[in-house]
Amino acid sequence: MNKLAIITAFLGGLRNRYMVYQDARTLSEKLAMARQVIGCDGVELCYPDDFESPADLRALLDQHQLGIAAVNFRSRRTGRWWRGSMTSESATERQEFVDDLRRAFDLAAELGCFRLTTCPLNEGVDGIFEADYVRLYDYAAETLAAACAHHPKTRLCIEYKKNDPRARCLFGTAGETASFCLWTGIANLGATLDIGHAIYADERPAQSAALLAKSGRLFYVHLNDNDGRWDWDMIPGAYHIWEFVELFYTLRKLGYTEDWYAFDVFAKEHDTIETFNAVMSLTRKLEAITDRIDVNMMEALLAERNPSRTIPYLYSLL
Protein backbone atom coordinates (compact mmCIF):
# COMPACT_ATOMS: atom_id res chain seq x y z
CA MET A 1 0.00 0.00 0.00
CA ASN A 2 1.30 3.45 -0.88
CA LYS A 3 1.97 5.83 1.99
CA LEU A 4 0.37 9.24 2.13
CA ALA A 5 2.24 12.54 2.38
CA ILE A 6 1.35 16.21 2.46
CA ILE A 7 3.46 18.77 0.63
CA THR A 8 4.55 21.17 3.37
CA ALA A 9 3.82 24.28 1.28
CA PHE A 10 0.13 23.43 1.52
CA LEU A 11 0.30 23.55 5.31
CA GLY A 12 1.58 27.12 5.32
CA GLY A 13 0.45 30.40 3.80
CA LEU A 14 -2.11 29.96 1.03
CA ARG A 15 -2.87 32.62 -1.51
CA ASN A 16 -3.95 33.16 -5.06
CA ARG A 17 -4.03 36.34 -7.07
CA TYR A 18 -7.11 37.64 -5.25
CA MET A 19 -7.04 36.29 -1.73
CA VAL A 20 -4.67 35.41 1.08
CA TYR A 21 -6.47 32.56 2.83
CA GLN A 22 -3.99 31.33 5.41
CA ASP A 23 -1.07 33.03 7.05
CA ALA A 24 2.47 31.72 6.76
CA ARG A 25 3.46 29.11 9.34
CA THR A 26 6.84 28.04 10.65
CA LEU A 27 8.29 24.66 9.72
CA SER A 28 7.67 23.50 13.27
CA GLU A 29 4.00 24.48 13.03
CA LYS A 30 3.61 22.83 9.62
CA LEU A 31 5.08 19.52 10.73
CA ALA A 32 3.04 19.55 13.93
CA MET A 33 -0.06 20.03 11.77
CA ALA A 34 0.93 17.15 9.49
CA ARG A 35 1.21 14.94 12.56
CA GLN A 36 -2.35 15.82 13.55
CA VAL A 37 -3.79 14.72 10.20
CA ILE A 38 -5.28 11.28 10.58
CA GLY A 39 -3.68 8.83 8.17
CA CYS A 40 -0.77 11.04 7.19
CA ASP A 41 2.48 9.09 6.98
CA GLY A 42 4.89 11.83 6.00
CA VAL A 43 5.63 14.97 4.08
CA GLU A 44 7.11 16.21 0.87
CA LEU A 45 9.60 18.85 1.95
CA CYS A 46 10.15 22.09 0.07
CA TYR A 47 13.60 23.39 -0.78
CA PRO A 48 14.83 25.96 0.09
CA ASP A 49 12.04 26.99 2.51
CA ASP A 50 12.19 23.95 4.81
CA PHE A 51 15.99 23.69 4.83
CA GLU A 52 17.07 26.77 6.77
CA SER A 53 18.44 24.43 9.42
CA PRO A 54 18.80 20.82 8.24
CA ALA A 55 19.57 19.73 11.82
CA ASP A 56 16.35 21.25 13.15
CA LEU A 57 14.46 19.76 10.21
CA ARG A 58 15.75 16.29 10.97
CA ALA A 59 14.91 16.69 14.68
CA LEU A 60 11.36 17.81 13.89
CA LEU A 61 10.80 14.93 11.47
CA ASP A 62 12.02 12.50 14.14
CA GLN A 63 9.92 14.16 16.82
CA HIS A 64 6.75 13.85 14.76
CA GLN A 65 7.73 10.51 13.24
CA LEU A 66 7.11 11.73 9.72
CA GLY A 67 8.58 10.04 6.66
CA ILE A 68 9.87 11.92 3.62
CA ALA A 69 8.18 11.22 0.31
CA ALA A 70 10.41 13.55 -1.68
CA VAL A 71 12.08 16.95 -1.65
CA ASN A 72 10.36 19.54 -3.80
CA PHE A 73 12.90 21.84 -5.44
CA ARG A 74 11.40 25.26 -6.12
CA SER A 75 12.55 26.25 -9.59
CA ARG A 76 10.93 29.68 -9.37
CA ARG A 77 11.84 32.28 -6.82
CA THR A 78 10.19 35.65 -6.49
CA GLY A 79 12.68 38.39 -7.34
CA ARG A 80 15.00 36.22 -9.44
CA TRP A 81 14.89 33.73 -12.30
CA TRP A 82 12.05 35.79 -13.76
CA ARG A 83 12.33 34.32 -17.23
CA GLY A 84 12.96 30.77 -16.17
CA SER A 85 15.74 29.09 -14.25
CA MET A 86 16.76 25.89 -16.04
CA THR A 87 15.84 27.55 -19.37
CA SER A 88 16.89 31.11 -18.64
CA GLU A 89 18.67 32.91 -21.50
CA SER A 90 21.25 33.91 -18.90
CA ALA A 91 24.05 31.36 -18.55
CA THR A 92 24.69 32.71 -15.06
CA GLU A 93 21.14 31.99 -13.98
CA ARG A 94 21.21 28.52 -15.49
CA GLN A 95 24.40 27.81 -13.55
CA GLU A 96 22.78 29.14 -10.37
CA PHE A 97 19.95 26.69 -10.97
CA VAL A 98 22.36 23.77 -11.42
CA ASP A 99 24.36 24.70 -8.32
CA ASP A 100 21.27 25.12 -6.19
CA LEU A 101 19.74 21.86 -7.42
CA ARG A 102 22.98 20.06 -6.57
CA ARG A 103 22.78 21.49 -3.04
CA ALA A 104 19.22 20.17 -2.79
CA PHE A 105 20.38 16.73 -3.99
CA ASP A 106 23.01 16.70 -1.23
CA LEU A 107 20.66 17.87 1.51
CA ALA A 108 18.00 15.34 0.49
CA ALA A 109 20.53 12.51 0.51
CA GLU A 110 21.68 13.51 3.99
CA LEU A 111 18.09 12.94 5.11
CA GLY A 112 18.01 9.57 3.36
CA CYS A 113 15.77 10.88 0.59
CA PHE A 114 16.71 9.97 -2.97
CA ARG A 115 13.87 11.59 -4.86
CA LEU A 116 13.62 15.24 -5.87
CA THR A 117 10.64 16.66 -7.66
CA THR A 118 10.43 20.02 -9.38
CA CYS A 119 7.58 21.75 -11.17
CA PRO A 120 9.08 23.98 -13.88
CA LEU A 121 6.28 26.51 -13.54
CA ASN A 122 8.15 29.53 -14.76
CA GLU A 123 9.81 27.77 -17.69
CA GLY A 124 7.61 28.75 -20.59
CA VAL A 125 5.98 31.68 -22.29
CA ASP A 126 2.99 33.98 -22.25
CA GLY A 127 3.05 35.29 -25.82
CA ILE A 128 4.05 33.92 -29.18
CA PHE A 129 7.61 34.63 -30.35
CA GLU A 130 8.50 35.24 -26.73
CA ALA A 131 11.17 32.54 -26.59
CA ASP A 132 13.08 30.21 -28.88
CA TYR A 133 11.63 26.78 -28.09
CA VAL A 134 14.54 25.00 -29.73
CA ARG A 135 16.99 26.69 -27.38
CA LEU A 136 14.69 26.22 -24.37
CA TYR A 137 14.80 22.45 -24.76
CA ASP A 138 18.56 22.52 -25.22
CA TYR A 139 19.00 24.63 -22.09
CA ALA A 140 16.71 22.32 -20.10
CA ALA A 141 18.62 19.25 -21.29
CA GLU A 142 22.00 20.78 -20.43
CA THR A 143 21.07 22.03 -16.98
CA LEU A 144 19.14 18.95 -15.93
CA ALA A 145 21.91 16.64 -17.19
CA ALA A 146 24.49 18.61 -15.22
CA ALA A 147 22.39 18.45 -12.05
CA CYS A 148 21.39 14.79 -12.39
CA ALA A 149 24.98 13.69 -12.99
CA HIS A 150 25.83 15.06 -9.55
CA HIS A 151 23.87 12.34 -7.78
CA PRO A 152 23.03 9.41 -10.08
CA LYS A 153 21.32 7.49 -7.28
CA THR A 154 18.78 10.24 -6.73
CA ARG A 155 15.85 10.44 -9.09
CA LEU A 156 14.76 13.88 -10.31
CA CYS A 157 11.10 14.17 -11.30
CA ILE A 158 9.70 16.82 -13.63
CA GLU A 159 6.18 17.65 -12.46
CA TYR A 160 4.59 18.71 -15.71
CA LYS A 161 1.88 21.35 -15.79
CA LYS A 162 0.12 23.00 -18.69
CA ASN A 163 0.18 26.60 -17.43
CA ASP A 164 0.28 29.02 -14.50
CA PRO A 165 2.05 31.30 -13.88
CA ARG A 166 3.01 31.11 -17.57
CA ALA A 167 0.25 30.95 -20.17
CA ARG A 168 2.08 27.88 -21.50
CA CYS A 169 4.70 26.00 -19.54
CA LEU A 170 7.45 24.15 -21.38
CA PHE A 171 6.56 20.77 -19.87
CA GLY A 172 2.78 20.66 -20.24
CA THR A 173 1.82 17.03 -20.71
CA ALA A 174 2.88 13.48 -19.93
CA GLY A 175 3.83 12.99 -23.58
CA GLU A 176 6.04 16.06 -23.70
CA THR A 177 7.76 15.03 -20.48
CA ALA A 178 8.29 11.40 -21.47
CA SER A 179 9.60 12.46 -24.85
CA PHE A 180 12.03 14.94 -23.31
CA CYS A 181 13.35 12.40 -20.80
CA LEU A 182 13.84 9.75 -23.48
CA TRP A 183 15.48 12.26 -25.83
CA THR A 184 17.98 13.39 -23.21
CA GLY A 185 18.65 9.82 -22.10
CA ILE A 186 19.27 10.95 -18.54
CA ALA A 187 18.63 7.76 -16.59
CA ASN A 188 17.66 9.40 -13.30
CA LEU A 189 15.33 11.97 -14.87
CA GLY A 190 11.63 11.16 -14.94
CA ALA A 191 8.19 12.53 -14.19
CA THR A 192 5.94 13.35 -11.29
CA LEU A 193 2.43 12.54 -12.41
CA ASP A 194 0.22 15.14 -10.73
CA ILE A 195 -3.29 13.87 -11.31
CA GLY A 196 -4.81 17.36 -11.24
CA HIS A 197 -2.32 18.58 -13.83
CA ALA A 198 -3.10 15.56 -16.02
CA ILE A 199 -6.87 16.12 -15.75
CA TYR A 200 -6.80 19.75 -16.73
CA ALA A 201 -4.37 18.99 -19.56
CA ASP A 202 -7.23 16.84 -20.90
CA GLU A 203 -5.42 13.61 -20.11
CA ARG A 204 -6.77 10.37 -18.67
CA PRO A 205 -4.58 9.89 -15.59
CA ALA A 206 -4.41 6.09 -15.97
CA GLN A 207 -3.27 6.51 -19.57
CA SER A 208 -0.63 9.04 -18.54
CA ALA A 209 0.62 6.63 -15.86
CA ALA A 210 0.87 3.84 -18.43
CA LEU A 211 2.73 6.00 -20.95
CA LEU A 212 5.20 7.27 -18.36
CA ALA A 213 5.76 3.77 -16.97
CA LYS A 214 6.32 2.33 -20.46
CA SER A 215 8.97 5.03 -20.90
CA GLY A 216 10.51 4.04 -17.58
CA ARG A 217 9.77 7.53 -16.26
CA LEU A 218 6.91 7.16 -13.80
CA PHE A 219 8.87 8.21 -10.74
CA TYR A 220 6.28 9.74 -8.43
CA VAL A 221 2.58 10.55 -8.04
CA HIS A 222 0.76 13.61 -6.68
CA LEU A 223 -2.95 13.34 -5.96
CA ASN A 224 -5.61 16.06 -6.17
CA ASP A 225 -8.65 16.79 -8.30
CA ASN A 226 -10.22 19.63 -10.27
CA ASP A 227 -13.05 20.42 -12.65
CA GLY A 228 -10.95 19.90 -15.76
CA ARG A 229 -10.60 23.62 -16.41
CA TRP A 230 -7.94 24.76 -13.98
CA ASP A 231 -5.53 23.49 -11.35
CA TRP A 232 -7.78 24.00 -8.33
CA ASP A 233 -5.98 21.41 -6.15
CA MET A 234 -9.18 19.89 -4.80
CA ILE A 235 -9.91 16.86 -2.66
CA PRO A 236 -9.33 13.61 -4.65
CA GLY A 237 -12.58 12.22 -5.99
CA ALA A 238 -14.54 15.48 -5.68
CA TYR A 239 -14.98 15.44 -9.46
CA HIS A 240 -13.35 12.33 -10.94
CA ILE A 241 -14.22 9.30 -8.82
CA TRP A 242 -13.90 6.68 -11.54
CA GLU A 243 -10.78 8.23 -13.04
CA PHE A 244 -9.13 7.78 -9.64
CA VAL A 245 -10.27 4.16 -9.43
CA GLU A 246 -8.96 3.52 -12.95
CA LEU A 247 -5.68 5.21 -12.00
CA PHE A 248 -5.26 3.16 -8.82
CA TYR A 249 -6.07 -0.06 -10.68
CA THR A 250 -3.52 0.83 -13.37
CA LEU A 251 -0.83 1.86 -10.87
CA ARG A 252 -1.16 -1.55 -9.22
CA LYS A 253 -0.60 -3.21 -12.59
CA LEU A 254 2.41 -0.99 -13.15
CA GLY A 255 3.89 -1.86 -9.77
CA TYR A 256 3.57 1.57 -8.16
CA THR A 257 2.41 0.02 -4.89
CA GLU A 258 4.99 0.38 -2.11
CA ASP A 259 5.70 4.03 -2.70
CA TRP A 260 4.22 7.40 -1.79
CA TYR A 261 1.28 9.50 -2.85
CA ALA A 262 1.79 13.18 -2.03
CA PHE A 263 -1.06 15.63 -1.88
CA ASP A 264 -1.20 19.20 -3.10
CA VAL A 265 -4.65 20.16 -1.95
CA PHE A 266 -5.57 23.80 -1.41
CA ALA A 267 -7.57 24.21 1.80
CA LYS A 268 -8.54 27.78 0.90
CA GLU A 269 -11.10 29.17 3.35
CA HIS A 270 -11.53 25.82 5.10
CA ASP A 271 -9.65 24.39 8.04
CA THR A 272 -6.40 22.84 6.80
CA ILE A 273 -6.35 19.83 9.11
CA GLU A 274 -10.00 19.05 8.46
CA THR A 275 -9.32 19.30 4.71
CA PHE A 276 -6.40 16.88 4.84
CA ASN A 277 -8.32 14.48 7.11
CA ALA A 278 -10.91 14.32 4.32
CA VAL A 279 -8.14 13.92 1.72
CA MET A 280 -6.61 10.92 3.51
CA SER A 281 -9.91 9.24 4.25
CA LEU A 282 -11.31 9.72 0.73
CA THR A 283 -8.10 8.43 -0.86
CA ARG A 284 -8.33 5.25 1.19
CA LYS A 285 -12.02 4.94 0.25
CA LEU A 286 -11.18 5.25 -3.44
CA GLU A 287 -8.56 2.56 -2.91
CA ALA A 288 -11.17 0.43 -1.14
CA ILE A 289 -13.42 0.67 -4.20
CA THR A 290 -10.43 -0.40 -6.27
CA ASP A 291 -9.90 -3.35 -3.90
CA ARG A 292 -13.39 -4.59 -4.73
CA ILE A 293 -12.54 -4.98 -8.40
CA ASP A 294 -12.15 -8.65 -9.28
CA VAL A 295 -8.95 -8.53 -11.31
CA ASN A 296 -9.86 -11.51 -13.50
CA MET A 297 -13.27 -10.00 -14.19
CA MET A 298 -11.80 -6.58 -15.00
CA GLU A 299 -9.09 -8.01 -17.24
CA ALA A 300 -11.79 -9.89 -19.17
CA LEU A 301 -13.86 -6.71 -19.40
CA LEU A 302 -10.85 -4.72 -20.59
CA ALA A 303 -10.25 -7.32 -23.30
CA GLU A 304 -13.89 -7.01 -24.36
CA ARG A 305 -13.77 -3.19 -24.49
CA ASN A 306 -17.51 -2.99 -24.03
CA PRO A 307 -18.57 -0.05 -21.83
CA SER A 308 -22.13 -1.35 -21.56
CA ARG A 309 -20.71 -4.18 -19.46
CA THR A 310 -17.78 -2.43 -17.77
CA ILE A 311 -19.59 0.62 -16.39
CA PRO A 312 -22.45 -1.38 -14.80
CA TYR A 313 -19.82 -3.66 -13.25
CA LEU A 314 -18.07 -0.64 -11.71
CA TYR A 315 -21.33 0.65 -10.27
CA SER A 316 -22.07 -2.82 -8.88
CA LEU A 317 -19.03 -2.30 -6.63
CA LEU A 318 -20.65 0.56 -4.71
Add this chain to the structure above:
Amino acid sequence: MNRKFSANASFFGQRQDRFNQYQPARPLEEKIALIASVEGLTGVELKYPADLHDLDHARTLCDDHELIIAAVNVDTKDVTRFLHGALAAQSAGARSQAAARLREGMDVAAALGVNIVTTCPIADGYDYPFQVDFVTAWGYLIDTVRSVVAHRSDIRLLLEYQPHEPHARNLLDNVGKVLHVCAEVAAPNLGANLDIGHSFAARESPAEAVALLASKGLLGYLHTNDNTGDGGDWDMVSGTVHFWHWLETLYTLDRIGYDGWFGADIMPKHIGPAEAYAANIRMIERMSALIERIGFDTLTGMIQRHNGTLTPFDRLLDLLVAAP
Protein backbone atom coordinates in the same frame (compact mmCIF):
# COMPACT_ATOMS: atom_id res chain seq x y z
CA MET B 1 -13.04 56.26 -34.50
CA ASN B 2 -11.57 58.03 -31.49
CA ARG B 3 -11.23 55.69 -28.54
CA LYS B 4 -11.05 56.84 -24.91
CA PHE B 5 -8.52 54.77 -22.99
CA SER B 6 -8.47 54.33 -19.23
CA ALA B 7 -6.33 52.22 -16.92
CA ASN B 8 -7.24 50.15 -13.89
CA ALA B 9 -5.03 51.69 -11.20
CA SER B 10 -4.72 48.36 -9.37
CA PHE B 11 -2.53 47.03 -12.17
CA PHE B 12 0.03 49.80 -11.53
CA GLY B 13 0.80 48.53 -8.05
CA GLN B 14 2.06 45.22 -6.76
CA ARG B 15 0.50 42.16 -8.37
CA GLN B 16 0.63 38.59 -7.28
CA ASP B 17 -0.46 35.23 -8.50
CA ARG B 18 -0.39 31.97 -6.64
CA PHE B 19 3.32 31.56 -7.20
CA ASN B 20 4.99 34.93 -7.63
CA GLN B 21 4.82 38.59 -6.71
CA TYR B 22 5.41 41.11 -9.46
CA GLN B 23 6.24 44.82 -9.32
CA PRO B 24 6.77 46.90 -6.21
CA ALA B 25 3.86 48.20 -4.16
CA ARG B 26 3.29 51.81 -5.23
CA PRO B 27 1.39 54.54 -3.40
CA LEU B 28 -1.51 56.16 -5.25
CA GLU B 29 0.65 59.17 -6.12
CA GLU B 30 3.10 56.97 -8.02
CA LYS B 31 0.38 54.95 -9.67
CA ILE B 32 -1.36 58.06 -10.96
CA ALA B 33 1.92 59.57 -12.18
CA LEU B 34 2.77 56.33 -14.01
CA ILE B 35 -0.68 56.16 -15.59
CA ALA B 36 -0.41 59.77 -16.72
CA SER B 37 2.95 59.01 -18.32
CA VAL B 38 1.41 56.50 -20.74
CA GLU B 39 0.68 58.03 -24.11
CA GLY B 40 -3.00 57.74 -24.94
CA LEU B 41 -4.29 57.12 -21.43
CA THR B 42 -6.72 59.85 -20.44
CA GLY B 43 -8.75 58.08 -17.82
CA VAL B 44 -8.31 56.05 -14.67
CA GLU B 45 -10.45 53.49 -12.89
CA LEU B 46 -9.94 53.70 -9.14
CA LYS B 47 -10.57 50.96 -6.62
CA TYR B 48 -12.82 51.49 -3.65
CA PRO B 49 -11.85 51.33 -0.87
CA ALA B 50 -8.12 50.74 -1.56
CA ASP B 51 -7.43 53.85 -3.70
CA LEU B 52 -10.07 56.11 -2.19
CA HIS B 53 -9.47 56.57 1.51
CA ASP B 54 -9.01 60.30 0.84
CA LEU B 55 -11.33 61.52 -1.90
CA ASP B 56 -10.00 65.06 -2.09
CA HIS B 57 -6.45 63.77 -2.43
CA ALA B 58 -7.42 61.31 -5.17
CA ARG B 59 -9.34 63.97 -7.04
CA THR B 60 -6.47 66.46 -6.78
CA LEU B 61 -3.96 63.87 -7.98
CA CYS B 62 -6.07 63.08 -11.02
CA ASP B 63 -6.68 66.77 -11.76
CA ASP B 64 -2.99 67.56 -11.44
CA HIS B 65 -2.18 64.84 -13.97
CA GLU B 66 -5.12 65.75 -16.22
CA LEU B 67 -6.66 62.31 -15.80
CA ILE B 68 -10.41 61.79 -15.85
CA ILE B 69 -11.79 59.35 -13.30
CA ALA B 70 -13.57 56.94 -15.62
CA ALA B 71 -15.06 54.56 -13.07
CA VAL B 72 -15.00 53.50 -9.44
CA ASN B 73 -14.32 49.78 -9.10
CA VAL B 74 -15.84 48.50 -5.86
CA ASP B 75 -14.03 45.58 -4.27
CA THR B 76 -16.52 43.00 -3.02
CA LYS B 77 -14.02 40.34 -2.11
CA ASP B 78 -11.95 40.01 1.04
CA VAL B 79 -11.20 37.28 3.50
CA THR B 80 -12.57 39.03 6.55
CA ARG B 81 -16.04 40.04 5.40
CA PHE B 82 -16.69 37.98 2.30
CA LEU B 83 -14.79 34.71 2.74
CA HIS B 84 -17.93 32.71 2.07
CA GLY B 85 -19.63 35.01 -0.40
CA ALA B 86 -20.76 38.63 -0.66
CA LEU B 87 -23.75 39.60 -2.80
CA ALA B 88 -25.09 36.03 -2.72
CA ALA B 89 -23.70 34.90 0.65
CA GLN B 90 -25.74 32.59 2.83
CA SER B 91 -25.05 34.99 5.68
CA ALA B 92 -27.45 37.94 5.79
CA GLY B 93 -24.70 39.92 7.52
CA ALA B 94 -22.24 39.40 4.66
CA ARG B 95 -24.87 40.30 2.07
CA SER B 96 -25.74 43.43 3.99
CA GLN B 97 -22.08 44.45 4.20
CA ALA B 98 -21.60 43.82 0.48
CA ALA B 99 -24.62 45.95 -0.35
CA ALA B 100 -23.40 48.67 2.01
CA ARG B 101 -19.95 48.58 0.36
CA LEU B 102 -21.52 49.02 -3.07
CA ARG B 103 -23.77 51.85 -1.91
CA GLU B 104 -20.73 53.58 -0.39
CA GLY B 105 -18.97 53.12 -3.72
CA MET B 106 -21.87 54.80 -5.50
CA ASP B 107 -21.72 57.74 -3.09
CA VAL B 108 -17.97 57.98 -3.57
CA ALA B 109 -18.42 57.96 -7.34
CA ALA B 110 -20.99 60.73 -7.10
CA ALA B 111 -18.65 62.79 -4.91
CA LEU B 112 -15.93 62.35 -7.54
CA GLY B 113 -18.26 63.31 -10.36
CA VAL B 114 -18.23 59.85 -11.94
CA ASN B 115 -21.41 58.05 -12.92
CA ILE B 116 -20.02 54.52 -13.27
CA VAL B 117 -19.48 52.00 -10.51
CA THR B 118 -18.24 48.60 -11.57
CA THR B 119 -17.86 45.43 -9.53
CA CYS B 120 -16.76 41.89 -10.27
CA PRO B 121 -18.57 39.68 -7.74
CA ILE B 122 -15.94 36.97 -7.53
CA ALA B 123 -16.50 36.24 -3.85
CA ASP B 124 -19.71 34.59 -4.99
CA GLY B 125 -18.85 31.19 -6.34
CA TYR B 126 -18.07 27.64 -5.42
CA ASP B 127 -15.46 24.92 -5.74
CA TYR B 128 -17.28 21.70 -4.95
CA PRO B 129 -20.66 20.19 -5.82
CA PHE B 130 -23.12 20.65 -2.95
CA GLN B 131 -21.16 23.65 -1.65
CA VAL B 132 -23.79 26.26 -2.50
CA ASP B 133 -27.58 26.16 -2.42
CA PHE B 134 -28.14 27.63 -5.87
CA VAL B 135 -31.84 28.15 -5.31
CA THR B 136 -31.31 30.62 -2.50
CA ALA B 137 -27.97 31.99 -3.73
CA TRP B 138 -29.40 33.25 -7.03
CA GLY B 139 -32.30 34.88 -5.23
CA TYR B 140 -29.88 36.60 -2.86
CA LEU B 141 -27.71 37.81 -5.74
CA ILE B 142 -30.60 39.42 -7.54
CA ASP B 143 -32.11 40.88 -4.35
CA THR B 144 -28.77 42.41 -3.36
CA VAL B 145 -28.25 43.97 -6.79
CA ARG B 146 -31.82 45.28 -6.76
CA SER B 147 -31.33 46.90 -3.35
CA VAL B 148 -28.03 48.50 -4.41
CA VAL B 149 -29.23 50.08 -7.66
CA ALA B 150 -32.25 51.49 -5.81
CA HIS B 151 -29.84 53.50 -3.65
CA ARG B 152 -29.43 56.25 -6.22
CA SER B 153 -30.44 56.57 -9.83
CA ASP B 154 -27.67 58.95 -10.92
CA ILE B 155 -24.99 56.26 -10.65
CA ARG B 156 -24.91 53.23 -12.90
CA LEU B 157 -23.82 49.89 -11.45
CA LEU B 158 -21.99 47.70 -13.97
CA LEU B 159 -21.55 44.00 -13.26
CA GLU B 160 -18.38 42.34 -14.55
CA TYR B 161 -18.67 38.62 -15.13
CA GLN B 162 -15.75 36.23 -14.80
CA PRO B 163 -15.95 32.47 -15.35
CA HIS B 164 -13.80 31.44 -12.41
CA GLU B 165 -11.22 32.49 -9.83
CA PRO B 166 -10.81 32.51 -6.97
CA HIS B 167 -13.48 29.82 -7.07
CA ALA B 168 -13.62 27.00 -9.59
CA ARG B 169 -16.82 28.63 -10.82
CA ASN B 170 -18.29 32.03 -10.12
CA LEU B 171 -22.04 32.50 -10.04
CA LEU B 172 -21.84 35.38 -12.52
CA ASP B 173 -19.68 33.51 -15.01
CA ASN B 174 -20.93 34.44 -18.47
CA VAL B 175 -22.75 37.06 -20.50
CA GLY B 176 -26.02 35.14 -20.36
CA LYS B 177 -26.19 35.35 -16.59
CA VAL B 178 -25.51 39.09 -16.64
CA LEU B 179 -28.38 39.48 -19.10
CA HIS B 180 -30.53 37.40 -16.74
CA VAL B 181 -29.70 39.50 -13.67
CA CYS B 182 -30.29 42.74 -15.56
CA ALA B 183 -33.62 41.45 -16.86
CA GLU B 184 -34.73 40.32 -13.39
CA VAL B 185 -33.74 43.57 -11.71
CA ALA B 186 -34.95 45.70 -14.61
CA ALA B 187 -33.37 48.93 -13.37
CA PRO B 188 -32.21 51.60 -15.83
CA ASN B 189 -29.03 52.19 -13.85
CA LEU B 190 -27.84 48.57 -14.06
CA GLY B 191 -25.56 47.32 -16.82
CA ALA B 192 -22.41 45.41 -17.65
CA ASN B 193 -18.68 45.96 -17.67
CA LEU B 194 -17.47 43.58 -20.35
CA ASP B 195 -14.00 42.23 -19.70
CA ILE B 196 -12.94 40.89 -23.09
CA GLY B 197 -10.50 38.41 -21.52
CA HIS B 198 -13.19 37.06 -19.21
CA SER B 199 -15.36 36.53 -22.26
CA PHE B 200 -12.55 34.55 -23.97
CA ALA B 201 -11.95 32.58 -20.76
CA ALA B 202 -15.67 31.78 -20.68
CA ARG B 203 -15.27 30.37 -24.22
CA GLU B 204 -17.38 33.14 -25.71
CA SER B 205 -16.95 35.25 -28.77
CA PRO B 206 -16.67 38.75 -27.27
CA ALA B 207 -18.19 40.35 -30.37
CA GLU B 208 -21.32 38.33 -29.72
CA ALA B 209 -21.29 39.38 -26.04
CA VAL B 210 -20.98 43.02 -27.16
CA ALA B 211 -23.96 42.63 -29.48
CA LEU B 212 -26.10 40.88 -26.86
CA LEU B 213 -25.39 43.44 -24.14
CA ALA B 214 -25.86 46.35 -26.53
CA SER B 215 -29.19 44.97 -27.72
CA LYS B 216 -30.51 45.66 -24.22
CA GLY B 217 -28.60 48.90 -23.74
CA LEU B 218 -26.45 47.33 -21.03
CA LEU B 219 -22.87 47.81 -22.23
CA GLY B 220 -21.40 50.57 -20.05
CA TYR B 221 -17.66 49.92 -19.80
CA LEU B 222 -14.92 47.67 -21.14
CA HIS B 223 -11.89 45.95 -19.76
CA THR B 224 -9.63 45.23 -22.69
CA ASN B 225 -7.07 42.41 -22.62
CA ASP B 226 -6.48 38.98 -24.11
CA ASN B 227 -5.61 35.43 -23.08
CA THR B 228 -5.04 31.97 -24.46
CA GLY B 229 -8.71 31.01 -24.39
CA ASP B 230 -8.16 27.82 -22.42
CA GLY B 231 -9.54 29.24 -19.20
CA GLY B 232 -6.59 31.25 -17.92
CA ASP B 233 -7.33 34.93 -17.35
CA TRP B 234 -3.82 36.03 -18.23
CA ASP B 235 -4.62 39.72 -18.78
CA MET B 236 -2.37 39.90 -21.82
CA VAL B 237 -2.09 42.75 -24.32
CA SER B 238 -5.19 42.90 -26.54
CA GLY B 239 -4.90 41.13 -29.85
CA THR B 240 -1.73 39.22 -29.01
CA VAL B 241 -3.62 35.92 -29.10
CA HIS B 242 -7.09 36.47 -30.53
CA PHE B 243 -6.16 38.88 -33.28
CA TRP B 244 -9.13 38.12 -35.55
CA HIS B 245 -11.62 37.95 -32.69
CA TRP B 246 -10.31 41.27 -31.47
CA LEU B 247 -10.85 42.83 -34.91
CA GLU B 248 -14.36 41.44 -34.89
CA THR B 249 -14.97 42.85 -31.41
CA LEU B 250 -13.72 46.32 -32.38
CA TYR B 251 -15.85 46.27 -35.52
CA THR B 252 -18.89 45.23 -33.47
CA LEU B 253 -18.25 47.96 -30.90
CA ASP B 254 -18.26 50.48 -33.74
CA ARG B 255 -21.33 48.85 -35.22
CA ILE B 256 -23.35 49.30 -32.02
CA GLY B 257 -21.97 52.81 -31.59
CA TYR B 258 -20.06 52.23 -28.36
CA ASP B 259 -18.64 55.55 -27.22
CA GLY B 260 -17.63 54.62 -23.67
CA TRP B 261 -14.25 54.00 -22.12
CA PHE B 262 -11.79 51.37 -23.24
CA GLY B 263 -10.58 50.37 -19.80
CA ALA B 264 -7.92 47.72 -19.42
CA ASP B 265 -6.74 45.00 -17.06
CA ILE B 266 -3.22 44.28 -18.29
CA MET B 267 -0.89 42.19 -16.13
CA PRO B 268 2.48 43.96 -15.97
CA LYS B 269 4.45 40.91 -14.73
CA HIS B 270 8.12 41.87 -15.19
CA ILE B 271 7.42 44.12 -18.21
CA GLY B 272 6.10 46.98 -16.09
CA PRO B 273 2.63 48.50 -16.21
CA ALA B 274 3.45 51.61 -18.26
CA GLU B 275 5.00 49.64 -21.10
CA ALA B 276 2.27 46.98 -20.99
CA TYR B 277 -0.54 49.55 -21.13
CA ALA B 278 1.18 51.54 -23.88
CA ALA B 279 1.46 48.36 -25.96
CA ASN B 280 -2.22 47.60 -25.32
CA ILE B 281 -3.29 51.01 -26.62
CA ARG B 282 -1.04 50.75 -29.68
CA MET B 283 -2.48 47.33 -30.50
CA ILE B 284 -6.07 48.52 -30.22
CA GLU B 285 -5.39 51.61 -32.28
CA ARG B 286 -3.60 49.63 -35.00
CA MET B 287 -6.38 47.05 -35.15
CA SER B 288 -8.88 49.90 -35.34
CA ALA B 289 -6.90 51.46 -38.16
CA LEU B 290 -7.05 48.20 -40.06
CA ILE B 291 -10.84 48.22 -39.84
CA GLU B 292 -10.87 51.83 -40.99
CA ARG B 293 -8.69 50.97 -43.97
CA ILE B 294 -10.99 48.22 -45.14
CA GLY B 295 -13.95 50.54 -44.53
CA PHE B 296 -16.69 49.97 -42.02
CA ASP B 297 -19.44 49.72 -44.65
CA THR B 298 -17.40 47.42 -46.88
CA LEU B 299 -16.78 45.08 -43.95
CA THR B 300 -20.45 45.12 -42.99
CA GLY B 301 -21.36 44.21 -46.56
CA MET B 302 -18.91 41.32 -46.56
CA ILE B 303 -20.18 39.95 -43.23
CA GLN B 304 -23.81 40.17 -44.26
CA ARG B 305 -23.30 38.54 -47.64
CA HIS B 306 -24.50 34.98 -47.84
CA ASN B 307 -21.60 32.51 -48.10
CA GLY B 308 -19.10 35.32 -47.72
CA THR B 309 -17.38 34.03 -44.58
CA LEU B 310 -13.86 34.05 -45.93
CA THR B 311 -13.99 37.34 -47.81
CA PRO B 312 -13.19 39.60 -44.81
CA PHE B 313 -10.12 37.50 -44.02
CA ASP B 314 -8.86 37.79 -47.59
CA ARG B 315 -9.36 41.54 -47.67
CA LEU B 316 -7.94 42.13 -44.18
CA LEU B 317 -4.90 39.99 -44.96
CA ASP B 318 -4.35 41.93 -48.19
CA LEU B 319 -4.36 45.14 -46.16
CA LEU B 320 -2.07 43.66 -43.52
CA VAL B 321 0.46 42.57 -46.12
CA ALA B 322 0.27 45.95 -47.78
CA ALA B 323 0.59 47.81 -44.48
CA PRO B 324 3.51 50.25 -44.33
